[in-house]
Amino acid sequence: xxxxxxxxxxxxxxxxxxxxxxxxxxxxxxxxxxxxxxxxxxxxxxxxxxxxxxxxxxxxxxxxxxxxxxxxxxxxxxxxxxxxxxxxxxxxxxxxxxxxxxxxxxxxxxxxxxxxxxxxxxxxxxxxxxxxxxxxxxxxxxxxxxxxxxxxxxxxxxxxxxxxxxxxxxxxxxxxxxxxxxxxxxxxxxxxxxxxxxxxxxxxxxxxxxxxxxxxxxxxxxxxxxxxxxxxxxxxxxxxxxxxxxxxxxxxxxxxxxxxxxxxxxxxxxxxxxxxxxxxxxxxxxxxxxxxxxxxxxxxxxxxxxxxxxxxxxxxxxxxxxxxxxxxxxxxxxxxxxxxx
Ligand SMILES: NC(=O)c1ccc[n+]([C@@H]2O[C@H](COP(=O)([O-])OP(=O)(O)OC[C@H]3O[C@@H](n4cnc5c(N)ncnc54)[C@H](O)[C@@H]3O)[C@@H](O)[C@H]2O)c1
Numbered sequence: 608x609x610x611x612x613x614x615x616x617x618x619x620x621x622x623x624x625x626x627x628x629x630x631x632x633x634x635x636x637x638x639x640x641x642x643x644x645x646x647x648x649x650x651x652x653x654x655x656x657x658x659x660x661x662x663x664x665x666x667x668x669x670x671x672x673x674x675x676x677x678x679x680x681x682x683x684x685x686x687x688x689x690x691x692x693x694x695x696x697x698x699x700x701x702x703x704x705x706x707x708x709x710x711x712x713x714x715x716x717x718x719x720x721x722x723x724x725x726x727x728x729x730x731x732x733x734x735x736x737x738x739x740x741x742x743x744x745x746x747x748x749x750x751x752x753x754x755x756x757x758x759x760x761x762x763x764x765x766x767x768x769x770x771x772x773x774x775x776x777x778x779x780x781x782x783x784x785x786x787x788x789x790x791x792x793x794x795x796x797x798x799x800x801x802x803x804x805x806x807x808x809x810x811x812x813x814x815x816x817x818x819x820x821x822x823x824x825x826x827x828x829x830x831x832x833x834x835x836x837x838x839x840x841x842x843x844x845x846x847x848x849x850x851x852x853x854x855x856x857x858x859x860x861x862x863x864x865x866x867x868x869x870x871x872x873x874x875x876x877x878x879x880x881x882x883x884x885x886x887x888x889x890x891x892x893x894x895x896x897x898x899x900x901x902x903x904x905x906x907x908x909x910x911x912x913x914x915x916x917x918x919x920x921x922x923x924x925x926x927x928x929x930x931x932x933x934x935x936x937x938x939x940x941x942x943x944x945x946x947x948x
Pocket of ligand 1: 615639663691705732733734735
């Protein structure tokens with residue numbers, strides 16, 4: 608029988624890629640999203656008979672419960688969240704309320720759904736940011752949570768709620784802590800698209816602090832393929848780090864993007880003016896790093912996309928998809944957020 612998979616936040620960056628990636632598999636895909644500025648409009652989404660979209664805010668529990676009980680999904684994958692750290696610094700209460708309430712509503716409804724569909728699965732997508740920063744260490748699944756921003760604390764508290772549901776209600780929600788993703792459909796306000804679009808406009812790209820902060824990067828297809836493993840296979844474990852081990856300073860990533868665009872003759876800037884240092888983000892974590900060996904060993908998983916190939920593909924995608932870029936640009940001012948001034 609064809610399985611029903613509900614993807615919440617399926618109009619956002621990772622959700623959109625995930626739906627495209629899983630579309631050729633034998634699933635009925637139901638996307639539930641409130642559609643925010645971060646979302647891809649439906650006109651650009653994958654459209655096939657096995658895809659349905661419902662515009663719904665997950666915070667509205669009654670409507671959500673009605674919809675999920677109608678659907679009776681086999682699998683729920685929760686990508687829904689407000690996800691931009693700078694925005695969370697300007698608007699902490701909205702991030703906390705939205706991210707916590709949306710996910711806990713889903714967990715509560717899932718607990719009740721499990722009574723009528725015992726084998727149903729729930730995958731909750733979280734972030735490496737919950738562990739905070741460490742100069743040398745890479746975090747394991749059981750490392751202490753030490754979030755720094757309203758965004759990461761909203762995700763951390765949601766993960767804790769999932770853990771408590773697993774203990775109290777035996778829900779077996781699988782929590783995935785993902786490293787930084789990049790690729791097609793990512794909103795301009797995130798780091799890699801900011802670098803690309805600044806350089807395309809011949810504007811020096813902004814580096815927070817001195818550009819020394821280190822992030823772990825995975826191409827979104829690799830992240831989606833990892834999550835698809837959890838969809839396809841059973842596991843008794845319910846916490847996994849999913850990273851790539853590809854860790855670079857922001858300045859190095861910026862330089863790699865500059866060199867690709869320079870080679871394509873798409874920026875007039877040169878090596879002395881392609882970046883500018885700007886005031887750092889308050890509470891800016893210095894380094895994120897995940898130990899993903901549990902996931903990689905359990906599912907025989909390997910990241911396939913190198914950083915150079917991934918960056919080049921991402922740039923090519925933005926260049927090719929002008930309609931998407933223009934549709935999203937109308938709602939984007941590019942104003943610096945999160946300074947807490
Ligand atoms: N992008 C990354 O690098 C990254 C890394 C690690 C973890 N994550 C996590 O992965 C998930 C997806 O990230 P993303 O980059 O695709 O985010 P995104 O901001 O691009 O998309 C999130 C989507 O969720 C929807 N949404 C938010 N609140 C909702 C609500 N109350 N009801 C319905 N829909 C709602 C938004 O409309 C949007 O379409 C998030 O939970 C994020 O915390 C992202």
